[in-house]
Amino acid sequence: MAGPVGAGGSSLGKRGRGASNSNSNNNNNPSAAAAAAAAAANSDQTPASGATLVQTTPPSMGPTVQVQSSLVDQNNKRIVMALQSGLKSELAWALNSLTLLSFKEKDDSRKDATPLAKVPGLLDSLLRVIDEWRDVAHVRDSRKLARSRTLGLNRMYTGFGLEYELASPHDPLIRLRSLQDNPALEDALSESEGQKKAVDWWWDEEGLFNLDEVGRAERQQCAVAASNVLRNFSFMPENEVVMAQHRHCLETIVHCMESHDTEDEELVTNAIETMVNLAPYLCLRVFSEQSSGATQGRITEKKALQAVMQMLESPVKAWHCSAAELLGRLIVNPDNEPFILPFAPQVYKRLVDLLSSSGADSQAAAVAALYNFAEINMDCRLRLANERWAVGRLLRVIQAPHPVAEVCRKAALTLESLASEPENRTLLLAYEHSFAELALLDTRMSDTFARILWELSSKSNAKNTARGIWGSY
DSSP states (O other), rough: OOOTTTTTOOOOOOOOOOOOOOOHHHHHHHHHHHHHHHHOOOOOOOOOTEEEEEEEGGGGGGGEEEOTTTHHHHHHHHHHHHHHHOOOEEEEEEEHHHHHHHHTTTTTTOOSOGGGGTTTTHHHHHHHHHHHHHHSSOOOSSSSOSSSOOOOOOOOOOOOTTTTTTTTTTTHOOOOOHHOOOOOOHHHHHHGHHHHHHGGGGGSSSTTTTOOOHHHHHHHHHHHHHHHHHHHTTSSSHHHHHHHHHHHHHHHHHHHHTTTTSSOOOHHHHHHHHHHHHHOOOOOOTTTTOOSSTTSSSSSSSHHHHHHHHHHHHOOOOHHHHHHHHHHHHTTSSSGHHHHHHHHHHHHHHHHHTTTSOOOHHHHHHHHHHHHHHHTTTTHHHHHHTTTTTTHHHHHHHHHHHHHHHHHHHHHHHHHHHSSSGGGGHHTTTTTHHHHHEEETTTTTTHHHHHHHHHOOOOOOOSOOOOOOOOOO
């Protein structure tokens, strides 16, 4: 996940994610791995420019490649131009370099962070790679795209898929390429050919009968790699504010979450985890601010929260855990309350359901979110206490107990917040025996549950005559 589950607003233990297929490549090709290890052992061999081969401690693991931190400073324009070129080889080089530069192991101090502000156009170029894939992935069989494609423009071959094999008069993409070579050709077509154009488009790259599945898979891999780079960048404090205020970045993340049923699972996971990292600096009003970009008005605050709710309702563990943590971090910002509170009944119901799940991560994420919601106002505390099974399941998390002590502490503090409202006294008195048992036997929680018992037995509320037996006399 994008941080320790149940940590609320904190983000300890952040780490990046490296390339997912590096180990599989070495395992599938043992001869190449052995040759690389022999090359690393040879001290006279000169490493490639911009990279250094270092032999790891266990020789069986083979060599590792370390990209110098100065690579971005020396090649920042080249990296951006490679991302904008649309050429497979250039995209692969840029994405691989950025993945290595943005990756760090857990608990590893990062002194060579790559601030996005230092590389003008890098964030927009990464987002463009994802947008281009989404345009190809989702079929639109009634009209051409409103947004013009830019990657690989005016290039007959980009290196993706079976372009060389399909270069024939029967190539279903030949019309698209001819239009790219001569953009004025499409405007010159007569109105009598309008229906033919609509039919021919079905065979285009974005059409229903495109045969180049290899090219689609390769473009999808590039989009996933770009989303992974964005996720890794979001862990760096230097980039959090820039990305949280970048409307195009946030809208792309929301679009990926909206398409979770059809989109690649890793791409959706990277999107939701990126948003979790940006949540402490994210104000939902950014979606309603005036923007000169082409995406103005496409995403609203309500639509963004609906996408988060879809993630919360998902059975995928990584998705609903991240969504719960995201909502818990967003509600801390008072500016986000007017947008999130209308969804509060749905949020409470789902979070209480997660408390009964067998996964410790799901329980921790739910407790952290409920802890923050209970601190908002009286209405939140009343609604949460009246949610069925809420108090009992919070108690069960403590009594089990949960393996993480911080989760138990937050569950107890959430119960204390609920007990602070006199209207909740009748509901909580049904659990008075359990509260007393924990106050006497659990040394970690004794103070908290002693305060809860005092709240239940206090005389401060004259309207409610229900009182506990543990008051101070």
